Amino acid sequence: MASDATTDISKRDFLYVATGAVGAVGTAAAVWPLIDQMNPDASTLALATVEVDISSVEVGGSLTVTWRGQPVFVRHRTPAEIEAAVNTPMEDLKDPEADSARVKEGRAEWLIMVGICTHLGCVPLGQNEGDERGPYGGWFCPCHGSVYDTSGRIRKGPAPANLVVPTYEFLTDTLVKIG
Numbered sequence: 001m002a003s004d005a006t007t008d009i010s011k012r013d014f015l016y017v018a019t020g021a022v023g024a025v026g027t028a029a030a031v032w033p034l035i036d037q038m039n040p041d042a043s044t045l046a047l048a049t050v051e052v053d054i055s056s057v058e059v060g061g062s063l064t065v066t067w068r069g070q071p072v073f074v075r076h077r078t079p080a081e082i083e084a085a086v087n088t089p090m091e092d093l094k095d096p097e098a099d100s101a102r103v104k105e106g107r108a109e110w111l112i113m114v115g116i117c118t119h120l121g122c123v124p125l126g127q128n129e130g131d132e133r134g135p136y137g138g139w140f141c142p143c144h145g146s147v148y149d150t151s152g153r154i155r156k157g158p159a160p161a162n163l164v165v166p167t168y169e170f171l172t173d174t175l176v177k178i179g
């Protein structure tokens with residue numbers, strides 16, 4: 001009898017603990033993307049890095065790499081794309097940020113960003129040839145119609161913020177370390 005009671009308690013304890021653990025994992029998974037977007041200062045997040053060889057990305061071309069489970073967009077911008085980004089008046093921007101603050105000094109042709117829409121986390125179109133890029137020639141998120149320009153700044157639609165620029169550095173002219 002005493003032994004039956006002990007078994008029952010153990011089972012209940014196990015079920016309780018197991019449920020709690022699932023709940024904790026579910027919460028962490030749901031919250032993480034939000035924290036990640038709200039806290040673009042990757043110095044606190046840089047638990048892993050990835051090195052990317054960008055030598056094969058021609059002017060006008062793009063490359064998508066995975067960093068910490070997220071897509072990272074690399075765009076080799078054309079002079080026209082850079083000019084459009086640089087010449088955009090700040091008052092036209094929902095999340096005002098100069099293009100120069102989103103690229104490395106002297107390397108304006110390279111735009112590197114986390115490819116996750118700041119609305120609800122879809123991956124915007126614009127990396128592949130033939131993709132719809134929206135009226136500003138950058139990226140277009142088909143989920144709810146957010147439009148990003150050639151600096152990855154939000155220009156139209158429900159997304160509240162620009163695509164996040166991760167921490168990265170050029171190790172050489174053609175090798176970038178992200179993270």
Ligand code: FES
Nearest residue numbers: 117119120141144
């Ligand atoms: S997730 Fe991109 S517009 Fe909603």
